[in-house]
Structures are given as C-alpha cells and as structure tokens.
Amino acid sequence: MTAGNAEGLRARKRRRTQDAIIDVALSLFEGKGYDAVSVEEIAAAADVSPRTFYRYFPAKEDVLLGGQDIGVATRNALFERRPGENDVDFVARAMLAGLTAGDPARQKRGYRLVQAVPALQARMFQLVWRGGQEHFVSALLADGPRTRDAELRAHVVTHAVTDAMRVAVTFWLESGQHGSLAQECEKALSFLREAFSETG
Numbered sequence: 001m002t003a004g005n006a007e008g009l010r011a012r013k014r015r016r017t018q019d020a021i022i023d024v025a026l027s028l029f030e031g032k033g034y035d036a037v038s039v040e041e042i043a044a045a046a047d048v049s050p051r052t053f054y055r056y057f058p059a060k061e062d063v064l065l066g067g068q069d070i071g072v073a074t075r076n077a078l079f080e081r082r083p084g085e086n087d088v089d090f091v092a093r094a095m096l097a098g099l100t101a102g103d104p105a106r107q108k109r110g111y112r113l114v115q116a117v118p119a120l121q122a123r124m125f126q127l128v129w130r131g132g133q134e135h136f137v138s139a140l141l142a143d144g145p146r147t148r149d150a151e152l153r154a155h156v157v158t159h160a161v162t163d164a165m166r167v168a169v170t171f172w173l174e175s176g177q178h179g180s181l182a183q184e185c186e187k188a189l190s191f192l193r194e195a196f197s198e199t200g
Contacts, residue, residue: 018056019103021046025063026109034064034117061123064110070124074098078139087154091136091161092189096182099124099169108177115173125166133158164188 024046028037039060043053057063077094085093100107114120133155140154168188172181 014056017046017048017052019106021048021053021056022063022106025060026106026113029064029113030109034113034120059123061120064113064120065124069101070098073101075135078135081139081143087140087157088161088189088193091140091158092165092185094136094139095162095165096185099165099185100181111173111177111181115176121170121173124169125162133162136162160192161189164192 021042025037025042028042028045037060039053040050042060042063043050046053053063074094074097077097081090082093114124136158137151137154140157141150144150165185165188168185169181171188172178172184
C-alpha cells in the first residue's frame with residue numbers, strides 16, 4: 001500500500017467515525033432533547049470513548065453543527081476568490097459555504113435542533129467565524145495594499161455582510177426552514193445592497 005493510499009484510507013475511516021458520531025448524536029438529541037444528552041452517552045452509543053469524541057468535536061454542540069466541516073468549508077472558500085467577484089459576494093459565499101457544509105440530510109436535522117435550542121445559534125456563528133472575523137478581513141486585503149482606509153473598508157464590509165447573513169439565518173430558522181437557506185441569505189444581501197445604493 002502506498003503512502004497516498006494509506007492516507008486516503010485513514011481519511012475515509014476518520015470520516016466514517018465522524019459521521020457515525022453525528023448520526024448517533026442527532027438521534028439521541030431528537031429522542032431525548034439536546035440538554036438531556038451527555039457527551040458520554042453519545043460516545044457510548046457510537047461505540048467510541050469520550051476521548052475519541054473530543055478528538056472529532058471540541059464540544060457537544062459542535063457535533064450538532066457538523067464539527068470541523070463548517071470551519072474548513074469557510075476557509076476553503078476564502079482561498080478561492082472567483083474572477084470578477086465583488087467583496088460582498090465573496091464574503092457572503094464563504095460564510096454560506098460554512099453554513100451549508102456537510103451532508104444535507106444531517107444538516108437539516110441539525111438546523112431543526114438549532115431552531116429548538118436558540119442558544120446554539122451563537123455557537124453556529126462562532127464556528128463559521130472560527131478565529132474571528134479576521135479571516136474574512138485578511139482575505140479581502142490579500143490582493144492589495146494594507147492601508148488604514150483599506151482595513152477600515154474590509155472591516156465594514158465583513159461586519160455588514162456577516163451580520164446580514166446572521167439575521168437571514170435567524171429568520172430562516174424561525175420560519176421553520178421555509179425555502180432554502182441560500183435564498184434567504186441572498187434576499188438579505190439584496191436588501192443590504194439596496195440600502196447601500198440609496199442616495200440622500
């Protein structure tokens with residue numbers, strides 16, 4: 001077996017273990033309620049140790065939200081600036097990539113539980129912004145001089161877009177996931193663009 005094949009095998013095994021933990025956790029959360037389920041109970045049901053659980057997920061809420069997939073998807077999107085893409089669309093696409101990372105069926109179940117436990121929404125956005133909003137700001141500044149005005153603009157764009165997306169996600173959850181998350185976010189961004197384009 002080559003080194004590449006061995007690495008691929010390890011990655012697949014790791015993915016299977018992560019998916020098994022997520023599936024078990026979602027079933028337990030749906031059956032007993034999020035607050036009533038412990039990490040130890042999830043680990044036992046998934047036939048892994050609590051230590052193994054924490055290698056995949058830093059906290060119980062992370063398993064509900066897809067764990068590392070969110071941060072990885074966001075960072076990958078920030079490394080792939082599309083030709084002609086404006087700053088608003090760039091930041092929005094990266095954030096949406098994190099919010100929609102992972103298996104769609106698991107994601108829908110997870111978001112349903114997030115809707116039932118509002119405190120989890122804060123953790124969801126924290127995962128998307130893992131390392132802070134500086135990830136978005138740095139990506140916006142990557143191709144130009146880092147002047148004071150450029151930094152101010154990057155921070156303003158980042159906060160405006162991410163706050164608009166956060167409101168869109170909240171509205172979408174409160175509506176019972178009516179329509180798609182991407183459509184709700186695009187609607188929020190269209191309102192933002194409309195407001196920016198208004199003149200006195």
